[in-house]
Amino acid sequence: MRPSQSRVIGDLANHMRRSIDETLSEARVHLSLDQRKEASQRYQRAARLMDRYAEYAPNRKIQHARKVQSMRFREIARNIGRRHIESHPSNAQKRKSKSARASRGKSACVTDQIHEWLTKSAVTWDDIGGLDDAKQNIQFSLMLALTALPPGVSMPTPRTILFYGPPGTGKTLLAAATSNSLVTSSGESSSFFNVRLSSVLSKYFGESSRLITELYDAARQMAPSVVFLDEFDALCRDREYGDSGPERRILASILSELDGLAGKDTNSPCVLTLAATNRPWDIDSAVLSRFEKRIEIPIPDEKTRVSILACHLDRIGVPVEVEKKKLAEMTRGFSGREIERLIKDVLARMLARENQEKIGLLKREPLLLEGKELKVSPLTMDDFVWATDRIRPETTPDIQMRYQKWSKIP
Ligand SMILES: Nc1ncnc2c1ncn2[C@@H]1O[C@H](COP(=O)(O)OP(=O)(O)OP(=O)(O)O)[C@@H](O)[C@H]1O
Numbered sequence: 001m002r003p004s005q006s007r008v009i010g011d012l013a014n015h016m017r018r019s020i021d022e023t024l025s026e027a028r029v030h031l032s033l034d035q036r037k038e039a040s041q042r043y044q045r046a047a048r049l050m051d052r053y054a055e056y057a058p059n060r061k062i063q064h065a066r067k068v069q070s071m072r073f074r075e076i077a078r079n080i081g082r083r084h085i086e087s088h089p090s091n092a093q094k095r096k097s098k099s100a101r102a103s104r105g106k107s108a109c110v111t112d113q114i115h116e117w118l119t120k121s122a123v124t125w126d127d128i129g130g131l132d133d134a135k136q137n138i139q140f141s142l143m144l145a146l147t148a149l150p151p152g153v154s155m156p157t158p159r160t161i162l163f164y165g166p167p168g169t170g171k172t173l174l175a176a177a178t179s180n181s182l183v184t185s186s187g188e189s190s191s192f193f194n195v196r197l198s199s200v201l202s203k204y205f206g207e208s209s210r211l212i213t214e215l216y217d218a219a220r221q222m223a224p225s226v227v228f229l230d231e232f233d234a235l236c237r238d239r240e241y242g243d244s245g246p247e248r249r250i251l252a253s254i255l256s257e258l259d260g261l262a263g264k265d266t267n268s269p270c271v272l273t274l275a276a277t278n279r280p281w282d283i284d285s286a287v288l289s290r291f292e293k294r295i296e297i298p299i300p301d302e303k304t305r306v307s308i309l310a311c312h313l314d315r316i317g318v319p320v321e322v323e324k325k326k327l328a329e330m331t332r333g334f335s336g337r338e339i340e341r342l343i344k345d346v347l348a349r350m351l352a353r354e355n356q357e358k359i360g361l362l363k364r365e366p367l368l369l370e371g372k373e374l375k376v377s378p379l380t381m382d383d384f385v386w387a388t389d390r391i392r393p394e395t396t397p398d399i400q401m402r403y404q405k406w407s408k409i410p
């Protein structure tokens with residue numbers, strides 16, 4: 001970056017910081033006059049500014065801290081709206097009791113977690129090979145969810161989609177691309193909450209239901225947004241505790257959020273819930289019925305494998321001596337993740353072959369490696385045969401059959 005550019009960015013960031021401070025002062029003035037609506041709006045504005053300010057952070061740690069701040073401002077705005085004036089920082093300082101401090105600690109923890117889930121996705125539809133039916137299905141649902149219904153028309157539109165299929169077939173990729181294709185009114189991509197349910201269970205055992213409620217509160221605030229519930233079956237696996245186990249409690253919270261979001265009201269915020277699982281048969285029918293669409297993401301067929309190979313090979317800038325069609329034949333039964341691994345293995349083999357002398361240099365005089373360029377050569381049939389022999393597809397034909405059979409169950 002040129003010095004003049006970095007100065008401009010620095011000025012911009014300073015300007016944003018000042019705007020945030022001014023907005024917060026205004027909020028406090030409104031609050032002191034008991035003008036809660038105005039105060040809440042100022043905190044909302046401060047949160048939006050803080051989001052932008054986070055984009056200019058010099059490193060990830062500071063960026064995270066700023067995102068956490070913006071979440072807190074949103075939380076304050078919400079609480080003021082709900083007449084919970086206690087959450088204002090100046091009043092919060094006055095609360096000295098131990099229990100209040102403990103609950104504030106928990107609240108910050110929950111907020112931090114929600115912020116950790118808030119990720120920006122760079123994945124586009126073109127980064128996903130094949131899966132055309134799944135993409136079209138999702139795009140259609142998105143279009144319905146985002147557009148207004150004509151006056152007098154009332155009909156439900158799908159806002160809950162379940163992806164199921166073997167590991168590594170592109171379920172998470174699809175969720176990421178979905179979030180990236182939702183754009184907010186200010187031209188930014190939507191908020192994408194990437195929630196791994198197994199981590200909720202392990203980290204937030206007692207507080208997990210509250211976490212879900214706050215997660216959906218945040219998703220509504222930042223709409224349009226996508227809540228992606230990954231490893232959904234984690235909630236349905238252990239029934240040992242009956243209806244009172246932590247899994248069932250989280251599930252109950254999720255279901256009540258889904259029920260709240262169901263149907264279409266043109267004024268309701270667009271929050272799309274996507275869930276993914278490798279074990280759809282573990283999900284009971286009452287839960288399954290909450291998902292308006294269920295989309296199978298299977299092990300790729302030959303045509304899809306050609307597209308996946310193209311996605312991964314075309315971007316590396318190294319020539320490939322073998323036709324993609326031939327490679328697709330050689331990778332029967334492979335998932336997208338296994339194809340990705342194959343290409344990594346092939347590349348590593350080629351790089352090791354071409355750069356032997358640099359490995360020797362590393363042992364003798366590592367400093368001499370600085371500024372040296374890696375040698376590359378075309379990827380050969382021999383490389384691919386060597387690598388495919390080392391990968392045994394995780395999903396056997398029997399397991400594939402199980403998904404197909406489950407899909408047929410009405
Ligand atoms: N259709 C695809 N096109 C391009 N790459 C793919 C495709 N499917 C899978 N991949 C590759 O495999 C990796 C894993 O995919 P992803 O994380 O979406 O799988 P998943 O279905 O969510 O797996 P799991 O069930 O284990 O969570 C991706 O990062 C990508 O590199």
Ligand SMILES: [Mg+2]
Pocket residue numbers: 171172173230276
């Ligand atoms: Mg996944």
